Amino acid sequence: MPNDTDIFETLRLELRRGSLILAVLGQLRAEHYGYTLRKALADAGVEIDEGALYPMLRRLEAQGLLTSEWREEERRNKRFYRLSDEGRAVLDRLVDEWAALNTSVDAILRETK
Amino acid sequence: MNDLIDRYLAAVGRELPEKQRADIVAELRDELLSTIEAREEGLGRAMTEKELVAELRAFGHPLAVAGRYRRVQHLIGPDVFPFWWAGLRAALTIVTAIYVTIFVLTVVGAGGLSPGLDGMIPDLSWALVTTFGAVTLFCMGMERWGKVGDLARWSPAQLPPAGEKTRGRFELAVEVIGGVVMLAWWFGLFRFRDVAPSGDVQLALAPVWKAWFWPIAFYFAYELAANVVALTRPGLVSLNRVLQAARYLLVAGITAGVLQADQLILVTVSARTPEEALRVHNLFETGARVGLIAMVPMFIWLAGIELWRLSRQTGQAPKPAAAA
Numbered sequence: 001m002p003n004d005t006d007i008f009e010t011l012r013l014e015l016r017r018g019s020l021i022l023a024v025l026g027q028l029r030a031e032h033y034g035y036t037l038r039k040a041l042a043d044a045g046v047e048i049d050e051g052a053l054y055p056m057l058r059r060l061e062a063q064g065l066l067t068s069e070w071r072e073e074e075r076r077n078k079r080f081y082r083l084s085d086e087g088r089a090v091l092d093r094l095v096d097e098w099a100a101l102n103t104s105v106d107a108i109l110r111e112t113k
Numbered sequence: 114m115n116d117l118i119d120r121y122l123a124a125v126g127r128e129l130p131e132k133q134r135a136d137i138v139a140e141l142r143d144e145l146l147s148t149i150e151a152r153e154e155g156l157g158r159a160m161t162e163k164e165l166v167a168e169l170r171a172f173g174h175p176l177a178v179a180g181r182y183r184r185v186q187h188l189i190g191p192d193v194f195p196f197w198w199a200g201l202r203a204a205l206t207i208v209t210a211i212y213v214t215i216f217v218l219t220v221v222g223a224g225g226l227s228p229g230l231d232g233m234i235p236d237l238s239w240a241l242v243t244t245f246g247a248v249t250l251f252c253m254g255m256e257r258w259g260k261v262g263d264l265a266r267w268s269p270a271q272l273p274p275a276g277e278k279t280r281g282r283f284e285l286a287v288e289v290i291g292g293v294v295m296l297a298w299w300f301g302l303f304r305f306r307d308v309a310p311s312g313d314v315q316l317a318l319a320p321v322w323k324a325w326f327w328p329i330a331f332y333f334a335y336e337l338a339a340n341v342v343a344l345t346r347p348g349l350v351s352l353n354r355v356l357q358a359a360r361y362l363l364v365a366g367i368t369a370g371v372l373q374a375d376q377l378i379l380v381t382v383s384a385r386t387p388e389e390a391l392r393v394h395n396l397f398e399t400g401a402r403v404g405l406i407a408m409v410p411m412f413i414w415l416a417g418i419e420l421w422r423l424s425r426q427t428g429q430a431p432k433p434a435a436a437a
Contacts, residue, residue: 036144051173054140
């Protein structure tokens, strides 16, 4: 039977899952390759493991929200990602949605405190 | 050191689609080397082999790492899962009902099933595993190529009314299979074991049953069809009630017709006196007649109940519409 910690951890992961895409898209307003993207997100307080990040980047690129190119940097080939025009438009809409949801949930939580 | 990384990335690469393999592996190599360099910078020395092994293990099992790039991440997703579960329960119920029927037939049948037929029937465990596989494969296909809407086409009006006592799926499945057996028996494809209490008494159906052969054959076919409808369309409550009521009336009518005959059963008794033979004959004849006489009002009563329920149901139907 799951204990309170397991339940909290499961709910925490569910809560974070949707917002990770928003954080990744937001961070890619500036160009990054995988490793620096992960570091930048971690520095901002959003931890994401590489096993989840790289397939997500591929998926977002396949959906046309990101563009990427291979370039040499620090003596190694790296794949740089950046938000596409379509990605920027989708991100703007998602940010509005996020803000509205945040306001609503905040209001509910304040009322029930 | 690099050998371990190469082996790890090769293992990941083997699980990736060929078109994307080189690209993904190159990106993962950069991620791994960047992580290792950062760790070594923090440590102020090169990583040991043990530390590298721990780093690769933390990166993930090659199958898991490669698996995250696959388009298909599950065989049956949450949308199809409820249909897979319901379909599986229904299919396993039907298969179990078939095996229960086969078991009963081997007990009451004359010598059981024919060897040819017997050889065609797999073990129950094999049949259950095959059913599980078939339902799962079908739902995997729906998950991948179909539309969940195809599985989920429904209307609230087709659902059985709340609180209605309906026959269970297993009961209906057994009745359907029983219907097939009765039809096979009536057309002479299957013979029941002789139910006479002793070896010197033989029972056979009187000529009246031959005269009623086709109405009774029609009844068995009708009963089978009505049960199939009830099993596959439980939401068509009114239709099922009408079919059921008609079925009861058919039994009552046919039974009343058969009862017009003077003789229902032919009893052959060997090695007895004529008086004793007559007594045995009368015993079976009276028993059969009393049983059939009791069936007529009972089935008319059952038909009446179905029709009464139908009228109540039809009378209640407009209420929600009026309220709306």
